[in-house]
Every structure is written in structure tokens, then in C-alpha cells.
Amino acid sequence: MKKLKLFPKIFLYTFLVMLLVTLASHLFLYMFAPQMQINASRFLENGVMMETTLNTEWIIQDAIFKALPISLACSVLVSLVCSLIFSRAMAVPIKQISITTEQMEQLDKTARCPxxxxxxxxxxxxxxxxxxxxxxxxxxxxxxxxxxxxxxxxxxxxxxxxxxxxxxxxxxxxxxxxxxxxxxxxxxxxxxxxxxxxxxxxxxxxxxxxxxxxxxxLDFTQDVQISEPFDLSDTLPTLCEPYKLIAKANQIDFSVEIHEGCPLDLPKRNLEKILANLLSNAVSYTKPGSKVSVVLYADRIMIENECTPIPQEALSHLFEPFYRPDFARNRQDGGNGLGLYIVSTLSKAMGLSYTFEPMASPQGMRFLLFFTK
The missing domain is CATH 3.90.20 (Hemagglutinin Ectodomain; Chain B)
Known part of the structure; x- marks a missing residue:
């Protein structure tokens, strides 16, 4: 019995129980029914009724004995049908759950138990x-x-x-x-x-x-610092001040425009590190007499510098570590090649998007950092 599947097991248990009940009921009927006595009433011709008790044991035994095969056969058939219906009603939902769990074991994403x-x-x-x-x-x-x-x-x-x-x-x-x-x-x-x-x-x-x-x-997957609320419009002038002095010393026009407040909830030091690298690059790659402009909006910051536009084939490599364009291979002129790599790494860690593309008029480069994730 332990090796049988669920449906035949339920069927056998149910059928045996119903068969046992059927046999017991017939046995009790055969044993106790003949002991019953019936009252027979008979009316005489003159209208007087006489009552007598008859012992009908032999009559009942004979009737039950004759009806027993048919009664047992019908009872077994009814038990068989009821057992099949009950077993199916119990086994089918469980079997469906079993089949579905086998699909789930194979990580079928569409598998669902009915x-x-x-x-x-x-x-x-x-x-x-x-x-x-x-x-x-x-x-x-x-x-x-x-x-x-x-x-x-x-x-x-x-x-x-x-x-x-x-x-x-x-x-x-x-x-x-x-x-x-x-x-x-x-x-x-x-x-x-x-x-x-x-x-x-x-x-x-x-x-x-x-x-x-x-x-x-730098953390390559998660924020390396805890986010904090601050307004970039309050801290941007202070952040730009050192680069204004460098630009002035190199005869570069450095302007900062703040159009509206820019409330953020980001790791502040990481964002400042991104902007510091961008501003340093902008000043370093701008020739004397040209212009660097920083424009802040509520959802983005734009940094532009007038310079020779970077060729399209070099743009895809600029964010690789230690990469410097051919026209800036000298370390004293071209930096260490980590600035834009740090910008890219920290931006990804904070979930910020950016674009870096050439400008047609005036000629130069434009970096846009978006604060909406």
C-alpha cells in the first residue's frame, strides 16, 4: 500500500470502508431481522376482529437469504462508483498541484497551480x-x-x-x-x-x-556614502570658486548661471567629486581667450567649454581608466586619465545619467548631468 499512488490508494481505502459497512449492515440485518415478530390481525365473518402474534423467523430468514446476493451486488456496485467519484475528487486537485510543482522545480515562470x-x-x-x-x-x-x-x-x-x-x-x-x-x-x-x-x-x-x-x-555597485538632502544651488558657487581662479590666471572666461533651486537627496561628497573632475577637465582643455560656462537647472547641470571638439571615435573611450586623447597624451597637459572614469563610476553608482557631446557653435564640448533617475 505504501508504494501505491494517491488515486488507487484513496480508492482502495474508500472502497474497503464502504464494503465493510455494507457487509456489516447485511450481517446485522440477517442476524436480527428474523427475531422480530409481527402482529397479524384477522376479521371474522361476523365482524369481530381477532389479533394474534405469529413467529415469522423462518419466513424472514428465507427472504433475506434469497435477496442477499442481489443486495450485496448492488451495494458493491454503489460502493465502487462512490469510491471512484470520491477518489477522483480528492486526487485530481492534488495531482494537479504535484504536476505544477514539478514544473516549478524546472523554474517554469508560467507554472501556476489551478x-x-x-x-x-x-x-x-x-x-x-x-x-x-x-x-x-x-x-x-x-x-x-x-x-x-x-x-x-x-x-x-x-x-x-x-x-x-x-x-x-x-x-x-x-x-x-x-x-x-x-x-x-x-x-x-x-x-x-x-x-x-x-x-x-x-x-x-x-x-x-x-x-x-x-x-x-570607489564602490562600483552601490552608493559609497549615505544620501543627504541639500540644494546644489547653494554649494555650486563655492565649488566653482577655485576653478574660477585657475581660469582667470589662464585668461579663460568662467561663468556660472543658476536659473533655479536644485534640491537633491544624494551622497553630497560624491556629487562634488563628479563636478570637481568635470570643472577641472573643462578648465584644463580650454585655451586662453575662450570660455567655460556652468549652467544649473532644477533637474540637470550643464558644463560647456570652448575647445577643439573631441573626435567621435575617441568619445567612446573617454570614460575608460587612464585613457587620454592623442592630442593630450602628455601627463602635464592631459591629466592622469582618471577624471572621466571617476565621473562615470560615481554617476552609475548614484543612478544618474549623463551625456557628453561636441558643440557646433561655438566649437567645444558639452557635458550634461541629469539628476532625475
Missing amino acids: VNSSDEIGVLACNVNSLYASLLSTIENLEEEKKKVGEAEQSKIDFLRAASHELKTPVTALHAILENMLLGIGKYKDRDTYLVQCKEIAEQLSSMIQEVLETSR
């Missing part, structure tokens, strides 16, 4: 559906998190590869100069001159390492 009643089986089907919906939601969230973690790990790997490649050049140059100085080869005999150059390379390396360490601390 709910045809409000009894315990119907409640069970509802609970299974609810549990499966919750499971699918959890799996989707885990897959999304896994994707983000994978992207973050890949970003870290790419960044470390780029950093190691970028650091290798000055280290190699420093090693070559020191070796030539030790061997006293050619112009490297003038140690005083090349010691100064070695010191400059060492300072450059120190600065690069510091920049790499600061950038490596």
Missing part, C-alpha cells in the same frame, strides 16, 4: 503559488545582484590592469635612468641633473599611486 475551491486544497494551491512567486522574485533579485557583482569585479580587474600598465612606464624610466647613472654612461654622468629628474619621476609615481588608491576605493 485554484478551483476555497477549501484546504484550494488554500494549499494559493500558498504554493504565492511561495513560487516569492521564489521567482528572489531569484531575479539574486541574478541582478550577481550581474552587478560580476560587472563590478570586471571593472576592478580592468582598472587594476590599466593601473599596472600606467605605472609601469615611469617605473621603467626611473630604473633605466638610475642604472645608467650607476654605470656612468654618456650624459648620465651628470648625476646632479638626472637626480632632479629622478625626483620628479618619483613624485609623479607617488601622485599616480595616490590617485589609483583613491579611485580604487
Whole structure:
């Protein structure tokens, strides 16, 4: 019995119970019915009624014995039909739940248990559906998190590869100069001159390492700081002040326009770091006599600088770590190649979108940072 499936098991249990009840009822009828006595009333011809009691045991036994095969056959047939109906009514919903759970085991997103009643089986089907919906939601969230973690790990790997490649050049140059100085080869005999150059390379390396360490601390998937409410229109003039001084020293016209308030709820230091890198790039790549303009709206900030537009083929690489356009490969002129990479990383972490595109008139570049997620 333990190895039988649900339908035959319910059928056998039900049929045996009904058969047992049928046999017991016939047995009791056969045992007790003959002991009953009946009163026979007879009217005489003169109208006088006489009552007598007859012992009819043998009559009843004979009648029951003759009717017993037909009665048992009919009772067994009725029991069989009722057992089949009851077993089907009980087994079919459970079988449907079993088939559906097998589909759920294969993570079929369309699998749903049919709910045809409000009894315990119907409640069970509802609970299974609810549990499966919750499971699918959890799996989707885990897959999304896994994707983000994978992207973050890949970003870290790419960044470390780029950093190691970028650091290798000055280290190699420093090693070559020191070796030539030790061997006293050619112009490297003038140690005083090349010691100064070695010191400059060492300072450059120190600065690069510091920049790499600061950038490596950025969180590639989540906000690295807790959001806080603030109005960018209040902090933007202070943030732009140092770059105004640099622009003035380089004979660059630097203007700031605030059209309306810009209330935000973001990690403030991260946003300031984004704007600082953008403003630094704008001032660095603008020639004397040209203009840098910063315009703030309620939902975005626009930074424009007049310069030679960046070629379209270079735009897709600008946000890669340590990338510098061909016309700005010199570190003193072209920076360290981490500015826009930091901008891109922090913007993605905060869920902000941006565009960076050339301007036709006047010629230059325009960066738009949108605060609506």
C-alpha cells in the first residue's frame, strides 16, 4: 500500500470502508431481522376482529437469504462508483498541484497551480503559488545582484590592469635612468641633473599611486556614502570658486548661471567629486581667450567649454581608466586619465545619467548631468 499512488490508494481505502459497512449492515440485518415478530390481525365473518402474534423467523430468514446476493451486488456496485467519484475528487486537485510543482522545480515562470475551491486544497494551491512567486522574485533579485557583482569585479580587474600598465612606464624610466647613472654612461654622468629628474619621476609615481588608491576605493555597485538632502544651488558657487581662479590666471572666461533651486537627496561628497573632475577637465582643455560656462537647472547641470571638439571615435573611450586623447597624451597637459572614469563610476553608482557631446557653435564640448533617475 505504501508504494501505491494517491488515486488507487484513496480508492482502495474508500472502497474497503464502504464494503465493510455494507457487509456489516447485511450481517446485522440477517442476524436480527428474523427475531422480530409481527402482529397479524384477522376479521371474522361476523365482524369481530381477532389479533394474534405469529413467529415469522423462518419466513424472514428465507427472504433475506434469497435477496442477499442481489443486495450485496448492488451495494458493491454503489460502493465502487462512490469510491471512484470520491477518489477522483480528492486526487485530481492534488495531482494537479504535484504536476505544477514539478514544473516549478524546472523554474517554469508560467507554472501556476489551478485554484478551483476555497477549501484546504484550494488554500494549499494559493500558498504554493504565492511561495513560487516569492521564489521567482528572489531569484531575479539574486541574478541582478550577481550581474552587478560580476560587472563590478570586471571593472576592478580592468582598472587594476590599466593601473599596472600606467605605472609601469615611469617605473621603467626611473630604473633605466638610475642604472645608467650607476654605470656612468654618456650624459648620465651628470648625476646632479638626472637626480632632479629622478625626483620628479618619483613624485609623479607617488601622485599616480595616490590617485589609483583613491579611485580604487570607489564602490562600483552601490552608493559609497549615505544620501543627504541639500540644494546644489547653494554649494555650486563655492565649488566653482577655485576653478574660477585657475581660469582667470589662464585668461579663460568662467561663468556660472543658476536659473533655479536644485534640491537633491544624494551622497553630497560624491556629487562634488563628479563636478570637481568635470570643472577641472573643462578648465584644463580650454585655451586662453575662450570660455567655460556652468549652467544649473532644477533637474540637470550643464558644463560647456570652448575647445577643439573631441573626435567621435575617441568619445567612446573617454570614460575608460587612464585613457587620454592623442592630442593630450602628455601627463602635464592631459591629466592622469582618471577624471572621466571617476565621473562615470560615481554617476552609475548614484543612478544618474549623463551625456557628453561636441558643440557646433561655438566649437567645444558639452557635458550634461541629469539628476532625475
